[in-house]
Amino acid sequence: MEHTESDTQMQEENMEDLFAARRAKLNFWRERGIDPFGGKFEITHRSSDIIRKVESMSREELDEHKIYVKIAGRLMSRRGHGKAAFGHILDSDGMIQIYARIDTLGEDHYQEFKALDIGDIIGVEGFVFKSNHGEVTVHVEHLTLLAKSLLPLPEKWHGLRDVETRYRRRYVDLIMNTDVRETFIMRSRIIQSMRRHLEAQGFLEVETPTLHSIAGGAAARPFRTHHNALDMPLVMRIALELHLKRLIVGGLERVYEIGRVYRNEGVSTRHNPEFTMMELYAAYMDFQDMMKLTEELIEQIALDVRGTTEISYGERQISLRTPWRRVHMVDLIAELTGVNFFTVQTTEEARKLAISHGVAITDTMEFGHIVNEFFEQKVEDTIVDPTFIYGHPVEISPLAKKNAEDPRFTDRFELFIAGREYANAFSELNDPIDQRERFEAQLRERELGNDEAHEMDEDFIMALEYGMPPTGGLGIGVDRLVMLLTNQPSIRDVLLFPLMRSVE
RNA sequence: GAGCCAUUAGCUCAGUCGGUAGAGCACCUGACUUUUAAUCAGGGUGUCGCUGGUUCGAGUCCAGCAUGGCUCACCA
DSSP states (O other): OOOOHHHHHHHHHHHHHHHHHHHHHHHHHHHTTOOTTOOOOOOSOOHHHHHHHHTTSOHHHHHHSOOEEEEEEEEEEEEEOSSEEEEEEEETTEEEEEEEEHHHHOHHHHHHHHHOOTTOEEEEEEEEEEOTTOOEEEEEEEEEEEEOOOSOOOOTTTOOOOHHHHHHTHHHHHHHOHHHHHHHHHHHHHHHHHHHHHHHTTOEEOOOOSEESSOOSSSOOOOEEEETTTTEEEEEOSOSHHHHHHHHHTTOOEEEEEEEEEOOSOOOSSOOSEEEEEEEEEETOOHHHHHHHHHHHHHHHHHHHHSOSEEEETTEEEEOOSSOEEEEHHHHHHHHHSOOTTSOOOHHHHHHHHHHTTOOOOTTOOHHHHHHHHIIIIIGGGOOSOEEEEOOBGGGOTTBOBOSSOTTBBSEEEEEETTEEEEEEEEBOOOHHHHHHHHHHHHHHHHTTOTTSOOOOHHHHHHHHHOOOOEEEEEEEHHHHHHHHHTOSSGGGTSSSOOOOOOO
16 A cells, blocks of 8 residues: 555654654764764673672672673663662663763763663663662663664563564564563573484484475475476475485485474464474484484483473473383273274274264275374373374375384374374385385375375485385474473464564 | 454553543653662643444444454364
């Protein structure tokens, strides 16, 4: 929509009305020869450095041995007292109090201090003391305006609560809400910890393409895009799997990638169209090894970032202490429903059991799909403590090796905690002939209307035909792991910029 | 995609039975040299999400739409 000239003018006048004071202050600074959007400022300390340093010192000690500091941050509050004033500035480590007075700064510079607005970014040079209330404070001897703030911050007491604004203007959320800042710092630490532990086990971090010509490695609808110069349709990747396995073929025996995948599906408290997966592949290992690796990895990350394996998630108390329960999908279904699918031989029989147990199924579902429906509808929600569910049916596992004893099932597991899936792993299918048959079965599902079934990937089969060692593979949903370890109920609270509808 | 809920000042929120829009913080003016949700005196800054409808009169009632949240569906 185009604004008419008078519309624009009116809006500007409104803005002038509301924020005239802040804009007027740009001139105040410029008249003094000060650029209100200044340059580099060398700090000597961060707020937490100072507080840590002087914590144990008495007021007298501090007065005798003055510590001079240069810090920078955003002015968050101010309490004027005529010829003196207190305020707080916020830097990346937190808040620290500052104190300015006219007899230290001089008339001119004190006027400058008084001209500051909350939200302005300033540099401060001075010495550290403790106030009458014992709060560590920087006595300002020199003040530098580093960046003028033209928009007012939310209220100091209630902060920013509006969920929509918090997501759309995450920067304001990060300024105002300490816990939000901490959650995202924690997210970074979780990923750092993950990298450290994988590196320690000899895994090589790699980067594979996000633009694919075939969406493979998972069952999901992709985002479609187009390359202009090559006039070629492309999709955004839905998984990391198939390229990482090509690298195993290539002899990189332990690889992992932490990367964004894109799935064209709805949003919810647990789903964002783009999210972060960690996938790793290790030659000569199998899905049992992956269980051990998974539980040790997550336990170690919890210890690194939380210092304990005992965590609360919402109302629930969860122990991440290893070893975790391992149970066959069929056995757990039997435990909870009395139906033992090991003894069920035909799809017909399975279908009757579904109907008699109130499990919703569709006409095109085969034996394995029905077993999976039993699991999802009757079992999944009941799992609280970490549990490896293994032995998924072959129909829903087109990239996993069949179980040697019962080829209706695969050497695959998923990790469930508090009713949610956190990891998916298997002994990777490395038989190219079997792989081709699995893809063909997927194509038949596609014809029956499952638009999330796998496509044939000839290039991937060719890679297997060169020979892929027996390999264990694992995928972990990083966002969900962060939710668990930071006790956040919504995936949007662990994504800095969750997908939102655009505003006109 | 469906159901429920929300949308009022920069922010956090009140707003009765349908009768000319309110508070706190922030902001502006003034006082105040160790305050900390500083205090004291004065000042209300608004497209009540949008569009229609009912009505003498709508922030309030009705319909549609928009955005967001929650639940469900979808997501093996």
